[in-house]
Amino acid sequence: MSRYRKSLRFSKKGKKIRLFNATLLILVSAVSGLLVFSLLKNNVLAFRGLNLIIAFALGVVVLLSSFFIWKNTFRIFTAALLLVTLLLSSGAMYGVKSLMDLSSGVQSTSNYSEFELGVYVRSDSQVSDIKQVQALLAPTENGDRDNITALLEHIKESKKTDIALSNTSSYIAAYNALVHQETEAIVLNSTFEDMIASHDADYASKIKKIYSYKITRQVETGKRSDSTNADVFNIYVSGIDTYGSISSVSRSDVNIIMTVNRKTKKVLLTTTPRDAYVAIADGGGGQMDKLTHAGIYGVDASVHTLENLYGIRIDYYVRLNFTSFLKLVDLLGGIDVENDQEFTSAHGNYHFPVGTVHLDSQQALGFVRERYSLEGGDNDRGKNQEKVIEAVIQKLTSTSALKHYNEIISGLQDSVQTNLELPTLMNLVNTQLESGGSYQVASQAIAGNGRMDLPSYAMPDSSLYMMEIQPESLDSAKAAIQNVMEGK
Template structure:
């Protein structure tokens, strides 16, 4: 054999050994990422580490065997390396998702200047000589910050006309008594309870985000029983933005007994909002205007519990999440039609759009909002059951992509990883039970909307007491 052929052979063997060393490097990276994420139980990381070392030993050893066995070793090494690349990408994505959605520590009030739709102003400077309407009853701290910000931009003092309620301010804008209105965008829902089609008559000229730290309970150990508040909002823009909470579900979790209790509280429940409404009462949904922590405080006072965590879900993103899961099986108490879809009594396999229509409908039921709350629990139960099954792995990348902008929680990446790792290690199924607070309809004034009478739900204290007992039993079970 010529020197040239021998050199070529040596070079080829060198490249083949380098391929196997790349496999070793990727194995080391995978082990570090898996360990750092905390997502995989220690016993799994140890088992995977041992397997990867054995595979490296086999592939590397094959390089010293003649009869072209070394080529098989190289092919095997390349295949393992490709699998490790995908494994590293998936683990990193999952880890980054937990970091992105977790650890939330602030809420955002989106203050706006609104003008009529056909107003010629293109920016605040065009509106510097306008009469600005402002309400004087609630949210005064944010109003003052907004006035300061506008004053800096227009370089002069505003012509301010004060109104007692947000509805009066909005009506004054539509009637031409003021050319612009200043308020917290979270109050739009309250305006629309009084003025139909309001949003189609106006446009936002300017907006200013005010971030405020959240005040929530001290963190608990996620391996001990805990409560998490699931708030379903229906707004566009950042998930941190304060908004009315249309879905209010408390998820009581007992990691030891593997039990979950989902409790829904109707959005129109007529209650006091701690540290906000004083002796006056308001709808539960309005608590969300003042921040997710205020909603949590309100629910804590209703049920006499501590709520450690929260998750805010943009309910329009329900479509993406359900579709990413490949659809879910939802149990319906009734046959009904909504949003152009027909739902049967019993099991319904729903895609995202169908699940959203199912969750929103209330007019088809004698119990109205009470039944809507139960249907929302049925959809959440179906999502949890699918998410806790091995089927989730086939759509992992889609789910990671869809959830990132749609969910926010104050549970940290470390806490979520600890909880997931425990679930993977034990692998046992969870039992999920649902319950719902009930009440009767009434017309009452609400703190957030002045003297105007709004439809509210007076709590049925018997149903509240029964829920308190259920929560207590689940959280104390070993």
């Protein structure tokens, strides 16, 4: 009788272990299936067949465990195998999910831009409500007509108020009219505020906002449907240095076209100085102005302006807010760049000798902002910005970045906006890993001559520094881009 009870006890224990293993098998199958699907869909670890090897190994574990459970043998071994597989696959899935969340986060605002328009009166004005305003002054002929019209329609619908609108030549002209008491109220696009600040550093204390309206507009770039697995494509990298949401429209201080050829493993970074005098697309109406002003009409205006200038198609864009992006430098333990001329930065008063310099986040910000103490001015600043961006990317794709994985993911979401899909990004990383980091990166910048007598479409009342592009420099840059795209 004791043997029977003992046998019955072992039988019940065996059934429990078998049931436990069957439950584990279901969990492992679900997590492994989701992991394999995510790896293959997003091209994660798609180099040297690693993602396929992982898929095969997980498949073997599931089939072998199913066989052992069916035969009711190797119960302890099966439980251990399934537990280890569940832990590993769950950890891997967490990592892939974090990548997917990052991609979703930086792409979440990629298809729209935000404009904020406000109604302003003098700071000492008794007017405090939009219903008290009888007339507004605004520049309706400089590419901002649609936004101003949308503001007036919103006021009419939400406040049941009709306001007369008078035109002026620019936002600076409107500001001058307001502070000189020539008008009671003006419309001001927040994107133009730093232009007014350059005209009057004390402007904020002289006016007050009584009404604001945020406008969202679709971003329309020529991204092609077949570019996910394309071997050759162009990425526009826009560097801004402002506060607020990354989706907010802003002038672009950095304008780099990254031409990538995955077959030849070549990358060409082409810098167009912010002051380059070019025809501004979209809201700029094809009128001539400095390139940085294209950004005030949205990132797609910058993309289309550069497409027209170089005669290429730009497939993707990346906007970096340097103020927040460079905070990642400290998490990465700093970066090293090669400095080819000695200078001291206005930001932070940092001294940078010739040679390899190690930068923390504040030093990096001073390094990318400085232009006045550089021999080549804005051209040399563009080269320094390229160096810092490249150094940060190299650190982000290194194994040392894994220590601060969560912080880096969070930081990137706050400082980067892009329409670059995760599979395409993973293709670049996979090529880098497979080639052992042998991408050849070259840089170029178009040159020109500085002038102060060229008219600005966005700021017609101001005398601004412009860089008139040298035709031979532009032709040389175009040829270099084509050579990389054609694999030469």
